Amino acid sequence: MKLTYHGKTKDVYRFPDGNFLLHFKDDMTGADGVFDPGSNEVGLTVEGAGRAGLALTKFFFEKLKEKGIRTHYIDADLEQATMTVKPAEVFGKGLEVICRYRGVGSFLRRYGAYIEEGAPLEGFVEVTLKDDQRGDPPISKDALAMLGLLSKEEYETLKQLTIEIGQVIKEELEKKDLELYDIKFEFGRDKTTGEIILIDEISGGNMRVYQGDQPVEPLALEKIMIKE
Structure with a gap:
């Protein structure tokens, strides 16, 4: 295998057959030792975080497979904290697509003059550029097309997939009395x-999840979803 990417929370290796291996690390995004899924920096390292993240990822990808939703997932090895995936080409230098059900995080920081914290958003979709230096700026459908990253038709496909996949995740969490923000x-x-x-x-x-009015940390989320 050849190391092709050294990331904040994962390292990526390429197999000779063209598939890739993702190694999940125990590093988590945040600041000053506090977890924040919207952060661009590694803020803490928690033993077992990589395996917990992979266990949830495996769980959700297999749920999507049951529903016929296509992903890059092939299989996972929880003991080694690795996942084998099919090759895929990112858009430009990478896009992040957020599906929001509550007004929190960066959405609240930007639009707090018009919305109260935690207000319902009903699956609002926004796209940001993966660009740590520029703070992952939001980008519109027209701008994506103008820059040649995504056609307007592809944007609509991306948006619909985001809503569909987000709903699957949301419903699985609701089975455990959890709410996806x-x-x-x-x-x-x-x-x-x-x-x-x-x-x-x-x-x-990659998500904010609450149980009542209390946030659920990533390791606790894995225990609730997988072990209970």
């Missing part, structure tokens, strides 16, 4: 078929 996805083009597919991970590090 927001979730961050990444998509790419399948290098074989050209279809837009879900890539990266679906873990507690």
Whole structure:
């Protein structure tokens, strides 16, 4: 295997057959030792966080597979904290797609003059550029098309997939009396078929989840969803 990408929370290796191996690390995004899924920096390292993130990712990707939703997922090895995936091409240098059900985080920081904290958003979808230096700026459908990152038709596909996948995750969490406030996805083009597919991970590090009025930390979320 060849190391192709050294990331904040995952390292990526390429197999000779063209597939990739993702190694989930125990590093988590945040600041000053406090977890924050919207942060661009590694803020803390928690033993077992990588395996917990992979366990949830495996759980959710297999739920999506049951529903016929295409992803890059092939299989996972929880003991090694690794996941094998199909090759996919990202849009530009990468996009993040957020589905928001409550007004919190960066959404509240931007629009707090017009909305109260925690106000319902009913699955609002926004796209940001993966660009740590510029703070992952939001980008519109027209701008994506103008920059050649995504056609307007592809944007609509991306948006619909985000809503559909977000609803699956939301419903699974509701079975455990948990509420999804927001979730961050990444998509790419399948290098074989050209279809837009879900890539990266679906873990507690990519979402805000609450039990009543209390936030649920990523490791606790894995225990609730997988072990109870």
